[in-house]
Amino acid sequence: MKSVTEGELQPQPFADTDESAAPTSSAPRRRRRSMKMTLGLSILAVYIAVALLAPIVAPYNPLAQQIPDALAHPGMHHLLGTDQLGRDVLSRIIYGARVDLVAATAASLGACIIGTFVGLLTGYAGGWLDIVLTRIMDMVQTIPSFTLLLVLLLVLGPGAKSLVIALIVTHWVVYARLIRGSVLTLRSQDFVAAARLAGLRTSRILVRHLLPNVGRQAVTYLASDIILAVTAIASLGYLGIGIQPPTAEWGSMINDGQDFLSSNWWLSVAPGVVVVVLGLGLALVSDSFNERKDSS
Amino acid sequence: MTSQPSRREGTRWQADAATGKPLLRVRGLSVTLPTRRGDIKAVDGVSLDVMPGSALGLVGESGSGKSILLRSILGLLPDEAHVEGQIYLEDEELNALAPKQRAMSRGKNISVIFQDPMTALNPVRRIGAQIAEGPIVHYGLRRSAARARAIELLAEVGIPDAAEVSRRYPHELSGGMRQRALIAMALACDPKIILCDEPTTALDVTLQKKIIDLLRRVCLDRGVALLFVSHDLAVVSELCDFVNVMYAGRFVETGLARQVISSPRHVYTWALLRSLPPVDGPRVAPLSIGGLPPDRLHPPTGCRFHPRCPVAQDVCVTLPYDLKDVGNGRRSACIYGAAPLPVTDEPGAVTDEQSGVVR
Amino acid sequence: MARLRYVGKRLLYVVLTLWGVSLLLFLLLHALPSTPGQLMLGEAATPDQVVAINHALGYDRSMVSQYASYMGGLLHGDLGTSYLFQRPVSDELRIALPVTLKLAVFALILDVVVTVPLATIAAMRKNKPVDHAIRAIPLIGIGMPPFWTGTILLVIFAIAFKIFPAGGLEHGFGGTLRSLFLPALTQTIVASAILTRSLRQSILEVLQSDYILTARAKGVRGLRLVVGHVLPNAVVPTLSLLSVLFAGLIGGVLITESVFALPGIGSMVVQAFQVYDIPLVSGITLVTAALILVMNLLLDVLYSLLDPRVVLR
Numbered sequence: 032m033k034s035v036t037e038g039e040l041q042p043q044p045f046a047d048t049d050e051s052a053a054p055t056s057s058a059p060r061r062r063r064r065s066m067k068m069t070l071g072l073s074i075l076a077v078y079i080a081v082a083l084l085a086p087i088v089a090p091y092n093p094l095a096q097q098i099p100d101a102l103a104h105p106g107m108h109h110l111l112g113t114d115q116l117g118r119d120v121l122s123r124i125i126y127g128a129r130v131d132l133v134a135a136t137a138a139s140l141g142a143c144i145i146g147t148f149v150g151l152l153t154g155y156a157g158g159w160l161d162i163v164l165t166r167i168m169d170m171v172q173t174i175p176s177f178t179l180l181l182v183l184l185l186v187l188g189p190g191a192k193s194l195v196i197a198l199i200v201t202h203w204v205v206y207a208r209l210i211r212g213s214v215l216t217l218r219s220q221d222f223v224a225a226a227r228l229a230g231l232r233t234s235r236i237l238v239r240h241l242l243p244n245v246g247r248q249a250v251t252y253l254a255s256d257i258i259l260a261v262t263a264i265a266s267l268g269y270l271g272i273g274i275q276p277p278t279a280e281w282g283s284m285i286n287d288g289q290d291f292l293s294s295n296w297w298l299s300v301a302p303g304v305v306v307v308v309l310g311l312g313l314a315l316v317s318d319s320f321n322e323r324k325d326s327s
Numbered sequence: 328m329t330s331q332p333s334r335r336e337g338t339r340w341q342a343d344a345a346t347g348k349p350l351l352r353v354r355g356l357s358v359t360l361p362t363r364r365g366d367i368k369a370v371d372g373v374s375l376d377v378m379p380g381s382a383l384g385l386v387g388e389s390g391s392g393k394s395i396l397l398r399s400i401l402g403l404l405p406d407e408a409h410v411e412g413q414i415y416l417e418d419e420e421l422n423a424l425a426p427k428q429r430a431m432s433r434g435k436n437i438s439v440i441f442q443d444p445m446t447a448l449n450p451v452r453r454i455g456a457q458i459a460e461g462p463i464v465h466y467g468l469r470r471s472a473a474r475a476r477a478i479e480l481l482a483e484v485g486i487p488d489a490a491e492v493s494r495r496y497p498h499e500l501s502g503g504m505r506q507r508a509l510i511a512m513a514l515a516c517d518p519k520i521i522l523c524d525e526p527t528t529a530l531d532v533t534l535q536k537k538i539i540d541l542l543r544r545v546c547l548d549r550g551v552a553l554l555f556v557s558h559d560l561a562v563v564s565e566l567c568d569f570v571n572v573m574y575a576g577r578f579v580e581t582g583l584a585r586q587v588i589s590s591p592r593h594v595y596t597w598a599l600l601r602s603l604p605p606v607d608g609p610r611v612a613p614l615s616i617g618g619l620p621p622d623r624l625h626p627p628t629g630c631r632f633h634p635r636c637p638v639a640q641d642v643c644v645t646l647p648y649d650l651k652d653v654g655n656g657r658r659s660a661c662i663y664g665a666a667p668l669p670v671t672d673e674p675g676a677v678t679d680e681q682s683g684v685v686r
Numbered sequence: 687m688a689r690l691r692y693v694g695k696r697l698l699y700v701v702l703t704l705w706g707v708s709l710l711l712f713l714l715l716h717a718l719p720s721t722p723g724q725l726m727l728g729e730a731a732t733p734d735q736v737v738a739i740n741h742a743l744g745y746d747r748s749m750v751s752q753y754a755s756y757m758g759g760l761l762h763g764d765l766g767t768s769y770l771f772q773r774p775v776s777d778e779l780r781i782a783l784p785v786t787l788k789l790a791v792f793a794l795i796l797d798v799v800v801t802v803p804l805a806t807i808a809a810m811r812k813n814k815p816v817d818h819a820i821r822a823i824p825l826i827g828i829g830m831p832p833f834w835t836g837t838i839l840l841v842i843f844a845i846a847f848k849i850f851p852a853g854g855l856e857h858g859f860g861g862t863l864r865s866l867f868l869p870a871l872t873q874t875i876v877a878s879a880i881l882t883r884s885l886r887q888s889i890l891e892v893l894q895s896d897y898i899l900t901a902r903a904k905g906v907r908g909l910r911l912v913v914g915h916v917l918p919n920a921v922v923p924t925l926s927l928l929s930v931l932f933a934g935l936i937g938g939v940l941i942t943e944s945v946f947a948l949p950g951i952g953s954m955v956v957q958a959f960q961v962y963d964i965p966l967v968s969g970i971t972l973v974t975a976a977l978i979l980v981m982n983l984l985l986d987v988l989y990s991l992l993d994p995r996v997v998l999r
Contacts, residue, residue, distance in 0.1 A: 170706045173978050177937035177952075178971040181959045185967060186717050255828070262831040266941050269833045270956050285834055292841045299841075303834035310829015318825070401903055427907075434905030441903075446896035451918045451993055460914075461904045496994045512904070 064319050071315030078309055082128040091119035093126040093279040102295055111301055114287055120298060123279035124305055130280050132309070134191055135260035138198035139253055145199065146206025147249050151241060153207070154214025165211075168204045176201045180263065184272060194273045198260055205256070206249055213245040254317035258310040265306060281306055348417075349376035350552050351400070351437075351520055356412035358392075358399050367623045369395040371576035372412075372648070377520060380550040384563035384584060386599065387573035390620055393556045396573075397522045400554070401439065402429045416519070435465040438513040442525040444505035448497040454481070454508050455493030461515040480511035484541060503534050507541065514545060520552040527562050539566050560599055564588045572596045575621045575631040578650055580664075582657030590667055592659035594639075595632045597668050630660065638663070693987065700979040707975045708760060711968045712753055718964070721745055765972065766965030770958060775969035779951065783973065785855060786950035788862065790939050790977075793870040793877070800878045802921075805885035806912060812890065820882065827879030832938045836872040836945035843868060854947050869942045877935055884927045888920040895919075922993050929985040933978050940974070 081088055090110075097117035105112045111120035153161040171179070180197050187193035217223060218241075226240050261281075267273035268282025276283055281302040288298025358370040369392045377383045385393045398404050400414055402421065414421040416436055421429060438461075441447040449457055458480060459473035468476070474493070481489035484507040497505060506526065513521045523542070527535040543566060546553055557563050563570055563584065570587050572580040572595065580593040591597045598616045618635035621627060627634055633643040643662065653664045661668075721740050740746050759766065765775035808820040844850050856865045892898060893916065901915045940952030947953070951970050958966035990996045 166706065170703055170710060172933060173703055173975045174707060174971055175933050175937040175940065175974050175978065177940050178955060178967075178974050181955060181967060182711065182714055182971055185959065185962065185964070186714055258829055262829075265831050266833050269831075270941070270944055272956070272959065282831070282833070285837060289837060292837070293845055296841055299834075299837050303831065303838070306831055306834065307826060307829040311825055314825045314828050403899065403902055430902070430905050430907045432905070433903055439900065439903040441896060441900060443896060447900045449897040449901065449915055449919070450995060452914075460901075460906060464905055464910070498995050509900075512900075 067315045068319035071312045071317075071319065074308060074312030075316065078128055078132060078312070081125055082132050085125050085129050089119075089122035089125040091122040093118060093123040094277055095119075102291065104295070105297065111297060112295060114284070114298055115291065118279075120284075120301060123284060124281070124302055126279045127281045127284065127302065127305075130191070130274055130278060131261050131264050131282075131306075134195055134198075134264055134274070135257050138195045138202065138260045139256040141195065141199040142202035142256065143206050143249055143253055146203035147210050147242075147246070149203065150207040150210025151214055151245070154211040155218060155241065164207075168207055171201070171204050176263070177266075180267065181272070184267075189273070189275055191274055194264065194267070198263060201263075202256060202260065206252065209248050209252060210245050213248055214241060217241060217244055251317060251320055254313045254320070258313045261306060261309060265302075347378055350379040350417060351375075351377040351554070352413075352415040353396075353400070354413045354415075356396070356399060356414065357410070358395050358404065359409040359411075360395075360405075361407050361409075362624075365624050368576055368626075369623070370399065373573075373576070373578055374412075375571055375578070375581075377552050377554055379519070379552055380547065381569065382547055382553040382555055382567040384567035384570040385554065385556040385573055386558065386560055386563055386570055388558060388620060390623065391573045392576040393573050394524055397439070397524050397554070397556055400522060401433055401437065402426070403433075431465070434461050434518075435516045436519050438516065438518040438521050440509050440513045440521060440523045440526045443529050444502065444509050445497065447509060448505060450497055453494055453496055454500070458493070458508065458512045458515050461512065465516050476515065477511070480514055481508065483514075483545060484508070484511045485537075486511075502530065503537070506530065506534070506538055510538075510541060510545065514551070518551060520554060521546060523553060523555045523557075525557050526555075528557065528559065535562060542566060560588065561603060572599070575623070575626055577631065577648060577660070578658075579632065579661065580657075580659045581650070582655070586655065586657060592653055592657060592664040592668070593632075593661040594636050594663065594668060595661075598635075598637075630662075638668075689987065689990065692990075693983065696983045696986070700976070700983065703979060704972065704976055708757070708972055709753075711971060712756055715964050715968055716749065716752075720962075765969035768958070768963055768966040768969075770961050770963040770966060775965050778954065778966065779969060779973060782949060782951045782954050785948055786939065786943065786952060787977075789866050789869055789943070789948065789950060790936060792863075792866045793873040793935065793939060796870045796874040797877045797881060800874055801881045801885055801924075802917070804878065805882045805889060806917070808882070808886045809889035809893065821886070824879035824883055827875055830875060832872050832876060832942050833945050835875055836869060836942050839868045839872060840945070855949060865946075865948070869939075869946045869948060872942050872945075873935060873938045876938060877931065880931060881924055881927065885920060885924045888923050889916060892916050892920045918992060922989065925985055925989050925992070929982045932981050932985070936974060936978060 095118060097113070099117065100109075100113050101115050101117040103109055103113040103117075109119050109121065111124070113119055114123070149164060153164045174182075179201050183197035183200055184193055187196060222240060231240075264273060265280070265282030265285070268280040269286045271283065271286065274280040274283065284302045285299045288295065288300075288302075291298055353373060353375045356370055356373045357368060360367050360369050371392075373392075373396060375383065385396065387393050395404070399408075399410055400421070402424075404410065410422060412422075416432065419432070421432065424432070448454070455474055455477045458477035459468075459470070462468040462473045462476055463470065478489045478493050481493055486492050486504055486507055492500065492504070492508075497508075500508065509526070526542075527538055530538060539562060542553065545551075547566075553567070555563060555567055567584045569582065570584045571578045572587070572593060574595050580587060580591065580596050582592075587596060588600065591600060595616075602615055616635055621631050621634075627644075629642075629644045629646040630636070630639070630648075633639040636643065640662065646662065648660060650658045650660050651664060653659050658664075721736065737746075745752070756766075763776055765779070767773065768775050768778055771778055804820055808817045811817050850868050851865050854865065856862065898911070898915055901911055906915065940950075940955065942948075943950045943952030944956055951973065955967060955970045957963075958970070
């Protein structure tokens with residue numbers, strides 16, 4: 032590491048000017064940030080559009096089996112080829128968006144709402160409610176989400192609805208902790224005291240005054256949470272759990288394709304790429320949202 | 328490290344002493360820092376000499392460039408800084424050295440004491456280990472020998488129970504002890520000169536006196552030179568043999584400390600002195616220097632102090648910078664430099680409103 | 687000494703939390719719509735057979751009495767008997783758990799080996815191309831499901847290039863390393879994406895500090911500066927992040943086992959799930975919870991060892 036330590040070192044010669052801090056609002060940085068946001072949002076828009084318009088966009092019925100055409104290579108008739116039952120891969124991926132994206136978004140939104148609610152309550156009220164709920168949160172977080180999901184799915188049975196519920200139960204805790212932390216910080220601030228002095232009911236204080244301030248954090252995490260939920264759904268699908276065949280789901284498609292890795296590798300790779308790009312879009316949006324919050 | 332007889336302030340150094348070779352020589356040093364709004368010349372054509380075993384004080388406001396000057400001597404400026412000029416330690420030209428060689432000279436021949444001892448020490452390493460690091464890196468001392476030396480040094484700087492203290496972490500020491508530990512660290516490799524960046528500014532007055540005495544004892548009395556940066560003239564007058572007064576990146580006055588302080592030859596120096604509350608003597612209200620610190624991006628023309636100078640004249644606006652000899656080994660860039668200044672101590676003689684005016 | 691006392695207190699807390707988890711599991715699993723008899727015997731069973739099995743398993747007793755014997759069993763390390771294997775759960779775990787542990791440890795080591803250099807280089811060459819490249823990786827990495835990454839790696843390295851085995855666990859030290867490398871790497875790709883960002887930020891902050899300036903002024907440079915001064919201070923916040931992420935890491939490890947056909951508790955729990963083997967599923971869940979708790983404890987102690995200012999309460 033020859034010149035490594037002769038690298039960036041910023042002395043602070045002038046007390047009033049701050050040359051050494053990275054200026055978050057310089058023009059080129061702002062442009063980069065909005066490029067990120069635009070790119071991210073466009074990616075998400077494409078996914079949402081595809082999911083909504085699946086019946087129109089998909090060339091084939093995702094469940095239609097054409098055994099004679101099985102394992103076709105990508106070509107004119109099937110842009111991404113067909114799987115081992117002759118189903119068109121592209122259509123299955125498109126319809127998969129309906130499953131994965133919708134389930135994940137539903138789960139994350141549910142977790143967000145419940146988690147925010149609990150976070151507001153425990154943060155604001157404190158007392159035994161806080162202690163009990165925090166202990167419960169500890170316990171839920173101690174169990175790796177994968178095993179907890181399995182236990183919950185055992186109880187709830189198979190299917191998309193149980194999956195969404197199980198994911199909500201697993202994911203709400205992070206939101207609750209986040210919001211609780213914010214509420215604890217804000218609770219002692221003046222505007223809350225003012226509201227209480229004015230005699231406002233607790234629920235009104237929570238909703239009108241605290242929620243807008245802490246809500247932003249929850250929404251920022253939502254983007255990361257959605258991709259985590261998609262990954263969870265796909266992982267379970269890969270293992271044959273959760274969304275059941277023959278429904279087109281990205282994870283189970285990857286599993287189906289694993290037997291044909293040497294000949295038809297795109298069967299497993301393509302659905303994964305779709306997930307990665309979705310993650311990229313969400314990460315870009317979440318990042319640029321974060322950066323904007325920092326510099327304001 | 329030569330052994331010097333115990334010195335009394337100022338008596339070893341005569342005004343016109345051309346005796347001996349300077350230990351540290353800086354010639355025409357300029358440091359330009361690019362910033363968002365443009366280039367700032369933090370140090371503008373500065374030259375200085377430090378004689379072996381002497382103490383040179385660098386005095387100026389914050390933003391005058393004194394800290395940057397120290398860092399350029401050390402070679403610790405950010406990559407985008409542009410440096411011109413030469414720096415010589417004994418005969419070696421420091422800025423001609425490759426970064427690796429430069430780093431090897433740091434800590435060995437030149438070491439530093441920084442202002443805030445709490446942040447200057449690594450919080451997760453023990454004091455003894457931090458002091459011992461220098462000798463290990465520069466002299467290849469074995470750990471046990473280096474640790475022993477660290478304990479010796481801690482004792483020398485007046486820390487009781489040095490062996491026990493050397494095993495402590497920085498947050499477990501008091502402020503005064505931390506500053507002493509910093510001094511011990513600076514002495515660890517037997518440097519020829521120690522650069523001090525406002526080492527007493529963060530301390531209270533009684534502690535300041537102790538640290539100054541300590542510096543005198545373990546450095547000057549042993550022939551280790553000091554380059555002492557401060558905005559506090561009082562401290563500098565206590566400790567230093569010579570003083571250079573810095574304003575807006577340039578030296579405006581240099582000379583023997585006691586002479587500069589008793590009879591300044593630049594209005595800025597006078598104003599600095601006037602802004603100190605007097606310790607003894609008649610109680611006179613201190614005067615702040617009116618006006619704002621100079622714009623470093625577009626400094627004033629001519630004498631950079633002229634917008635704030637109570638006795639500035641028209642020629643000061645266009646005066647070319649020239650640190651002239653004014654006798655007795657002293658130099659001044661002021662038009663009044665050759666004789667005592669035409670300013671008085673009478674209250675009301677220089678008021679805040681007037682000092683912003685160019686007459 | 688204070689540290690040992692803290693560990694003692696934390697272990698107590700671990701036990702309490704595990705008790706809470708076991709209670710939670712017990713309640714959840716008794717909310718199942720079907721009885722164990724029905725699950726074990728399937729559709730074809732006659733009602734009598736079902737009742738007989740349920741009686742044999744003690745399922746027809748009251749909840750309280752069932753819970754009592756469950757807890758009693760737990761205290762003796764008895765986690766029940768697996769429906770699938772017809773053997774004590776603890777026996778099954780004893781075989782499978784070491785595999786998972788080895789994989790988890792390997793993954794952690796790989797995380798450190800990858801994250802520390804990447805973050806250091808990115809921080810030292812801030813805003814240069816290398817830095818931007820390293821910072822872009824997490825954007826993609828976060829979307830890569832571990833099981834998919836594992837499959838891709840399988841294709842490339844095990845099938846196409848045949849460097850690593852395509853699944854299963856080989857014997858011996860070398861064999862184990864080879865079998866576990868790709869699965870561990872799968873997990874590292876995700877983990878290091880998140881950790882690198884945090885460590886890089888932390889290093890940048892440390893580089894601005896006065897004590898680094900002092901160290902450089904002493905002449906300390908290069909590796910000695912990084913290892914002796916920068917990293918010990920910079921890793922501390924990232925360690926906190928690691929303890930938060932650890933539960934997710936373990937989850938990823940469990941799933942990856944299925945991709946690579948490793949005989950650890952991850953593969954086992956999937957099998958158990960598919961046949962409604964409640965004792966096995968709940969036993970494995972309990973064990974993974976214990977794993978997380980112990981790991982968090984270890985991380986906290988490590989934290990206090992690195993930063994002497996931390997006071998363990």
